[in-house]
Amino acid sequence: QEKVQQSPESLIVPEGAMVSLNCSFSDSASQSIWWYQQHPGKGPKALISIFSNGNKKEGRLTVYLNRASLHVSLHIKDSQPSDSAVYLCAVSMATGGNNKLTFGQGTVLSVIP
Amino acid sequence: DPKIIQKPKYLVAVTGSEKILICEQYLGHNAMYWYRQSAKKPLEFMFSYSYQKLMDNQTASSRFQPQSSKKNHLDLQITALKPDDSATYFCASSQDGTGGCERLFFGHGTKLSVL
Numbered sequence: 001q002e003k004v005q006q007s008p009e010s011l012i013v014p015e016g017a018m019v020s021l022n023c024s025f026s027d028s029a030s031q032s033i034w035w036y037q038q039h040p041g042k043g044p045k046a047l048i049s050i051f052s053n054g055n056k057k058e059g060r061l062t063v064y065l066n067r068a069s070l071h072v073s074l075h076i077k078d079s080q081p082s083d084s085a086v087y088l089c090a091v092s093m094a095t096g097g098n099n100k101l102t103f104g105q106g107t108v109l110s111v112i113p
Numbered sequence: 114d115p116k117i118i119q120k121p122k123y124l125v126a127v128t129g130s131e132k133i134l135i136c137e138q139y140l141g142h143n144a145m146y147w148y149r150q151s152a153k154k155p156l157e158f159m160f161s162y163s164y165q166k167l168m169d170n171q172t173a174s175s176r177f178q179p180q181s182s183k184k185n186h187l188d189l190q191i192t193a194l195k196p197d198d199s200a201t202y203f204c205a206s207s208q209d210g211t212g213g214c215e216r217l218f219f220g221h222g223t224k225l226s227v228l
Contacts, residue, residue, distance in 0.1 A: 004155070031214055032214040034216075041221070041222075042221055042222075043117075043203050043205070043219030043220050043221050043222055044156065044203075044217075044219050045219070046216045046217065046218070049214070049216070051214060088155075088156065090156075092214060099144065099146075099161065099207055099210045099211065099214075099215050099217070100158050100161060100169055100171075101158060101217065102155075102158070103155045103156040103157070104155055105154075105155045106155070
């Protein structure tokens, strides 16, 4: 059974700071790793995914994947108060091509103006 | 303008009763899912459907039964409700449910409280 652990549990940063969120997973056979953002009372919204070792950048977001150490990180540049939300790491499993995601418990981010 | 509609948004039920959670998606997707988010637990996969066929079921209890009457509908029937079933239930969809790398789009959830 895939396990996904996120750190830190919560983070408070001033507006404009660089934010770094971490995620470790247990199964090296996992496919894509996704980051989702969830605001209170809303469903999760996909932000960015990565499949291959290395990094991927989209706008203010950069994600790094190291399959050897089973670790992925998300970095948010120039954080804004609107970035305040719960960030969920999710791992897609390669079981028969079925699109099943295993989520971590989330990191609560608060960006203070 | 929400493309995945879940009804109702809030639901209160008594122990032992039965409820149906409704989900419709207007994204033209062929795969639909149910996930559950309980207090202090990660978002948890329950079911996946692709082209109206059950692909995966990770729910241990037969009290949870998905129902797909149309391609863009996936309702969730829960019978003999227990207080432990209290959670927010999210419906999601993706293009066709295969390949393991698809982006999932989530609805806003139905928050179920069982007294």
